[in-house]
Amino acid sequence: MSKTTKISMFKAGLIGSALMASLLSAPSFAQQTRWISDVLYVPMRKGPSNQHTILHRGLKSGTRLSIIEAQENWSQVRLADGSTGWIPNQYLLEEPIAALKLEDAAQKAQRSSNRYQEAADKLKQLSAENESLKKQLSNSEQGSSALSSELNQIKQISANAIDLNNNYQQLAKDHQLLQTELDVARAENERLKKEDSQTWFVYGAGAVLLGVIITLIVPAIRPRRRRSEWG
Template sequence: MRLIFVIIGLLACATTALADTRYIVDQATLPMRSGQSTSFKIIGMLPSGMAVDVLEQAESGYSRIRTPTGKEGWILSRYLMSTPAARDRLAAAELKLTKLNELIQQKKQVEAERDQLKDVKAKLEDELSRIRKTAANAVQIAEENKALKASTATAQTELESLRQQTRDIRSGAQQRWFMLGGGAILLGILLGLILPRLKVRRKSQWGGY
């Protein structure tokens, strides 16, 4: 008994290994029977375009198949095709075409975004160039202001020195005028004292002759 089960298992594995994928012809539905003739009962109705695994092909013109759900039965071999049904191929082609159109639209959108990014990049580069020029001018202006402040400080120092010299000159002139005025007063006093005496002496000398 065990040997029989082993042989049956090996045959089942061999049958599965030889399975070939076929497609139900492009018709509404086709019957799948429990045997290799119309006398066997229908165990399922297969829609057109369904992919099934062909497990065995008999000389009777029937093929034993297995559906995607795992159900097995017999169907006329002429109802099996090597390629999917025309409507399925058409649907697949339409789906591919739709995806292709979507990819084309995405490509156009990406190209438009790329062009926008190029414009933004160009504007940013121009702005950066202006900022650099402005920064360079600011540095130059700051240096010029620094030099101007230094020149102003030097000029203020020189001006203060000139003002001090002017004050010194004025102070010296006032002192000299004061001294000259005092000397003139003293000279006047001395002359006022000396001249009368000289006159008296002259008179005395003249009176003696």
């Protein structure tokens, strides 16, 4: 019996066993539809033939293996626990089985769903923050408008204060000028008073002197009576 025939018989036995188990477990009515599971258990042998000792009686389909050496019909593999052995190449696939792909797709879909939910929650949070920032911006704009109004008032007050200061400076200059003119007028008045006093003094002195002169001159020029007239 050839190796290929033995392998075919082994596969047929496995399929038959699975079919028998399915039939035995099925209910008595035959109108329900069932499918045979694609789960397969592959033995791992010590060497690259069916005559070698079986090291592992059932490697479940979908088990991940590492290829150590590949021959025409057999490959030496290493399991996750480090054990090694030989398995027929017909049971080795370059891609995971459909069940694993489906499970992987389901996990990816779940991760995508989780990321979508996280993104939705983040979007909701950002929307709430955006609304809060809009309110803060509105309040800031109102506050800015009020500050701008106060600033304009302060500028107006400052302009008025500058005008008042300029007016004060001008008034101070005018006051100083008037004070100077007043001092000059007072000095001139004092000078005139002194001159007037001196003039009246001169006039008085002249009048006194004139009186003295008259007193001295008048008796001298009065005609004397003759003595005969007196006798």
